[in-house]
Amino acid sequence: MENVQKSKRKPLKKIIYYSVLWFLIFLIISFFSFIIFAKKNRYVFNISESLPIGIYQKLEDKNFQKGDLVILDIPKERMDFMISRGYIDGNMLKTMLKRIEGVEGETFKVLSIDELKNSQLNKNIEFSSIDIPKSSKKFLVKENKILGSISNFDSRGRQLPQIKSPLILNKDEFFVMGESDNSFDSRYFGKIKKEEILYKVKPILTF
Numbered sequence: 173m174e175n176v177q178k179s180k181r182k183p184l185k186k187i188i189y190y191s192v193l194w195f196l197i198f199l200i201i202s203f204f205s206f207i208i209f210a211k212k213n214r215y216v217f218n219i220s221e222s223l224p225i226g227i228y229q230k231l232e233d234k235n236f237q238k239g240d241l242v243i244l245d246i247p248k249e250r251m252d253f254m255i256s257r258g259y260i261d262g263n264m265l266k267t268m269l270k271r272i273e274g275v276e277g278e279t280f281k282v283l284s285i286d287e288l289k290n291s292q293l294n295k296n297i298e299f300s301s302i303d304i305p306k307s308s309k310k311f312l313v314k315e316n317k318i319l320g321s322i323s324n325f326d327s328r329g330r331q332l333p334q335i336k337s338p339l340i341l342n343k344d345e346f347f348v349m350g351e352s353d354n355s356f357d358s359r360y361f362g363k364i365k366k367e368e369i370l371y372k373v374k375p376i377l378t379f
Contacts, residue, residue, distance in 0.1 A: 222350025226378030230371040243371045244268040274347030281313045282337035
């Protein structure tokens with residue numbers, strides 16, 4: 173009787189095993205099929221921490237405004253720097269996804285904590301509510317508003333490039349940022365030219 177029960181269990185285990193195996197194969201095929209479909213239909217995937225991970229659709233609109241999400245071409249010099257630091261995998265990533273935070277005519281300043289406290293900004297800011305990273309003693313400021321912190325060193329203690337302050341945007345120049353404080357963006361590589369922007373995008377599905 174016991175042998176009969178064991179013999180019944182074996183086919184059941186095989187059924188479960190092959191069902192799971194074929195399901196995983198189906199998922200893998202579906203995933204790559206969707207990637208091919210998405211690329212052909214102007215969709216892109218974001219896997220960086222700069223902006224929410226997910227699927228974004230490319231738009232034809234070339235009238236770039238503040239607040240737009242954009243895909244940037246990465247100049248060779250910047251690409252080489254990012255690859256050498258391990259910020260990106262050059263074989264996987266050739267572009268960057270950022271948000272436009274500054275347009276023509278706007279001015280950005282880099283202030284230390286002491287400069288910030290001594291400025292008129294102090295009237296509008298509660299410093300106890302600001303999370304100051306240990307690696308940073310500088311802030312990016314525009315029109316009496318703190319946009320984020322600026323680190324002197326990356327997570328491995330290596331010196332980061334610094335922008336000159338004040339930074340003024342001229343015609344067809346933009347200041348771009350990610351949502352993460354660890355984002356490598358215009359806080360470090362400065363303003364970008366319009367020709368560096370490949371597409372405007374909108375989020376379709378984010379996580």
